[in-house]
Amino acid sequence: MSFLPAEIIKKKRNGGELTSDEIEEFILGYARGSIPDYQMSALLMAIFFKGMTKEETLGLTKAMLHSGEVVDFSSVKGFKVDKHSTGGVGDKTSLILGPIVAAAGAPVPMISGRGLGHTGGTLDKLEAIPGFNTQKPLPEFIELVRKNNICFIGQTKEICPADKKIYALRDVTATVESLPLICASIMSKKLAEGIDGLVLDVKYGSGAFMKTPALAEELAVNLMNIAKGYGKKVTSLLTNMDQPLGRYAGNSLEVDECVAIMKNEKFIGPQGYDLYEDTRELSLRLSAHMLLLAGIGKTEEESYQIALETLTSGKALAKFEELCKIHGGDLRNVPKPKYSMKITSEKSGFIQGFHTEAIGVAGILIKAGRAQTTDIIAPTAGIEFHAKVGDEVKSGDTLFTLHGDDQDLLASAVPMLKSAINISLQKVSKPSLILKVLS
Ligand code: URA
Numbered sequence: 001m002s003f004l005p006a007e008i009i010k011k012k013r014n015g016g017e018l019t020s021d022e023i024e025e026f027i028l029g030y031a032r033g034s035i036p037d038y039q040m041s042a043l044l045m046a047i048f049f050k051g052m053t054k055e056e057t058l059g060l061t062k063a064m065l066h067s068g069e070v071v072d073f074s075s076v077k078g079f080k081v082d083k084h085s086t087g088g089v090g091d092k093t094s095l096i097l098g099p100i101v102a103a104a105g106a107p108v109p110m111i112s113g114r115g116l117g118h119t120g121g122t123l124d125k126l127e128a129i130p131g132f133n134t135q136k137p138l139p140e141f142i143e144l145v146r147k148n149n150i151c152f153i154g155q156t157k158e159i160c161p162a163d164k165k166i167y168a169l170r171d172v173t174a175t176v177e178s179l180p181l182i183c184a185s186i187m188s189k190k191l192a193e194g195i196d197g198l199v200l201d202v203k204y205g206s207g208a209f210m211k212t213p214a215l216a217e218e219l220a221v222n223l224m225n226i227a228k229g230y231g232k233k234v235t236s237l238l239t240n241m242d243q244p245l246g247r248y249a250g251n252s253l254e255v256d257e258c259v260a261i262m263k264n265e266k267f268i269g270p271q272g273y274d275l276y277e278d279t280r281e282l283s284l285r286l287s288a289h290m291l292l293l294a295g296i297g298k299t300e301e302e303s304y305q306i307a308l309e310t311l312t313s314g315k316a317l318a319k320f321e322e323l324c325k326i327h328g329g330d331l332r333n334v335p336k337p338k339y340s341m342k343i344t345s346e347k348s349g350f351i352q353g354f355h356t357e358a359i360g361v362a363g364i365l366i367k368a369g370r371a372q373t374t375d376i377i378a379p380t381a382g383i384e385f386h387a388k389v390g391d392e393v394k395s396g397d398t399l400f401t402l403h404g405d406d407q408d409l410l411a412s413a414v415p416m417l418k419s420a421i422n423i424s425l426q427k428v429s430k431p432s433l434i435l436k437v438l439s
Contacts, residue, residue: 005029005039012046020059027063031162037169044166044175052180054222060180061226064188067162068155071138071194073109076146079294080107082193083286084186085201086219087119087176087209089360090244090385093201094122094152095258096283096311097290099319102150104287104310106294109145110152111159111189113167115369115377117176117209118360120249123154124369128251128379132329150323159192168373177209179219187226197233197293199286200224204435205242207356213238213435220438235289235439239282240431243354243389246279250368250382252334253403259331262317270398271391278388278433284308285434337380337403341410348394349423351387358420359383362413366404380405383417390430393423 003025012018018026026043029035052060073080081101085091094112102108112122112134126132134154136144144151155164163185170176170185190198200223203209204216220236227234247267248257257276260267261283266274274280287307288300297303310316324331363369367378381404387393400417402410 005035009039009042009046012043012050015050017053018056018059020055020062023056023059024063027060027162028067031067031165040166040169041173041175044170044173044181047181048175048178057180057183057222058226058229060184061187061191064160064162064166064184065191068157068159068192069138070192071109071142071159073142073145073194075142076107078105078107079197080109080195081197081199081290081294082108082110082190082195083199083201083290084190086182086186086203087116088203088241088245089119089207089356089363090246090249090254091120091203091241092125092246092254092258092279093283093286095125095255095320096261096279096316097287098150098152099262099316099323100283100287100307100310101290102148103315103319104291104306105296106149106291107145108150109141109193109195110150111193112152112154113189114154116167116171118207118357118364118369120251120254120363120369122152124377125251125254126152126327126329128255128334129324129329129331130333130335132324132327134327144326148322148326150319151326152323155189160189163188171370172373179222182209182219183222183226187223190227191230195232197290198227199289199293200234200236201286202236202238203241204238205240205356206354207244207360208241217436217438224438233293235293235437237286237289237434238436238438239434241356242431243356244359244385245282247275248382248384249359249363250380250403251377252336252379253382253384255334259317259320262311262320264312269386271387275385282433284311289437335380337382338405339403339407339410341402341407341414342398343400343402343414343417345393345395345397345399345423347423349392349425350427351389351391351393352422352424352426352428353389354422355420358416362416362420365413365416366402366409378404378406381409388430390428
């Protein structure tokens with residue numbers, strides 16, 4: 001055997017540059033099962049520490065993309081557009097913007113991921129809806145997008161099988177926060193979808209993989225260069241993940257939040273403002289950019305108004321109900337948590353910030369996310385947020401509520417959540433949701 005995986009691992013470990021043939025052989029070997037998890041884990045860790053050049057990142061993306069098929073959407077009319085987020089806590093916008101954009105006229109074929117590290121995943125959220133099946137064969141995926149303008153699936157044996165395996169492995173080997181690995185994971189999935197355009201929601205802050213706006217911008221530029229190299233239209237939004245998005249993080253709770261928003265409901269929290277507002281606004285802004293790429297609306301504002309009308313008229317909700325139906329999901333029976341546990345403030349002052357990653361880890365402790373690839377998610381487990389950065393709280397006010405079906409697990413997450421908030425007497429202004437748009 002001329003190809004020795006340990007030699008490739010050693011080369012990367014020593015800071016060498018891998019050739020595209022070496023990358024391809026390793027990735028395809030892993031996808032087919034001839035390279036075991038322990039060697040892939042070692043290579044991932046070497047990439048994590050030593051990074052990759054632009055050429056290596058492109059080679060990795062290509063190898064992952066061609067580990068499966070590229071969907072041929074030539075039978076589906078219209079500009080196929082999708083959105084992908086680099087990952088956050090309470091980041092549930094796909095469930096709202098997919099239906100908005102599909103109902104407004106652009107086909108949305110979405111290949112999504114599960115929770116990754118401390119962040120949530122669209123597939124896990126959708127699977128909190130009883131019966132919702134995200135594993136569809138390719139011909140059915142194409143047919144559903146043709147008929148309904150929308151379908152959500154996960155990486156499969158046919159589409160991006162390498163990402164399916166590597167994604168699950170990164171999740172449990174602390175190898176998520178790596179620019180080349182994130183780039184290749186996202187772009188291989190998105191290029192395999194056969195889309196015409198892509199909106200990237202690139203998150204920065206304490207709950208994102210990229211902790212600063214500068215790192216997030218670097219990731220956005222890399223992602224966009226790959227997309228453009230494949231002839232795709234692309235826009236990136238740099239958005240704030242220094243605090244969780246919306247009212248809830250946790251799968252069935254996030255589905256409830258999305259449905260409430262699509263029903264035009266508000267949830268006025270103890271601070272006197274609507275705790276759904278940031279989820280709603282980000283979903284609308286991302287929808288507007290997707291519609292703009294698809295030529296539905298001539299300016300961002302015109303596309304925004306189309307998205308808004310589609311949401312407020314109930315058309316997005318009707319599309320979401322249709323989506324649940326085609327995937328076999330029973331939206332009327334989304335499970336509710338049995339227990340809840342409040343966490344109150346031990347002092348008075350202003351919320352300076354959150355350690356949002358720790359909130360995501362608290363979510364894993366209560367089984368809203370996975371600690372091991374084989375872990376089963378508890379769909380009702382989650383965290384409710386009652387106040388956000390800049391809010392004034394008094395000692396004894398509720399900051400978080402833990403929800404779920406296992407009281408011992410909920411109790412185990414309390415110390416982590418208590419340490420995830422910073423309160424002091426200094427007044428702070430509220431952060432803006434969207435920092436920058438790159439197109
Ligand atoms: N989303 C993905 O699909 N992959 C990553 O690596 C990070 C976010």
